[in-house]
Amino acid sequence: DAKTTQPPSMDCAEGRAANLPCNHSTISGNEYVYWYRQIHSQGPQYIIHGLKNNETNEMASLIITEDRKSSTLILPHATLRDTAVYYCIVKDSWGKLQFGAGTQVVVTP
């Protein structure tokens, strides 16, 4: 049973901000939200994670709603190299990362 839902795909223009939504309405109080991305034929790359406060690092920003039922990953200035499948994950009851279908992001020139 999926703990997160994401749109299957989205396009973004190079240089613009990409906002990737994720719903996790059944998240419990002590569960983190993790974001990874997978560029074609490579291993997943860790992006960012958060609990309830907004987070920012050199790759992206993570905005979590106050009720924690959804979040948005923001890539501030998308480049062609950001084309990838982006996964929003809440660990399962055993603490394991289970990947859903993710969002295929295509950055266009």
Place this chain on the structure above:
Amino acid sequence: GAVVSQHPSRVICKSGTSVKIECRSLDFQATTMFWYRQFPKQSLMLMATSNEGSKATYEQGVEKDKFLINHASLTLSTLTVTSAHPEDSSFYICSARIEGSKNIQYFGAGTRLSVL
């Protein structure tokens, strides 16, 4: 981020042979590593959890006698695909978890296995 090295990156073997894949955490110790498999146009599927010094735990439907996992040190886990068949051809990816408050998993680059 932390570095996880996976070797080999690609292997081609004949049906019936065994293939060993190595996963190393290069700059941290990992008591727990994970093995995933990914078929074309599909998402990653967790196969098993590798625990240093103890037996691996396998996800439902994964044959433990076919996919042998050894985690003999805090920086190395191996996956051996025994008696490989064409249906085992897939992209195998390992990850290692940094213990502590963050519990972040870092992934290797993956191994493309082709069984002829």
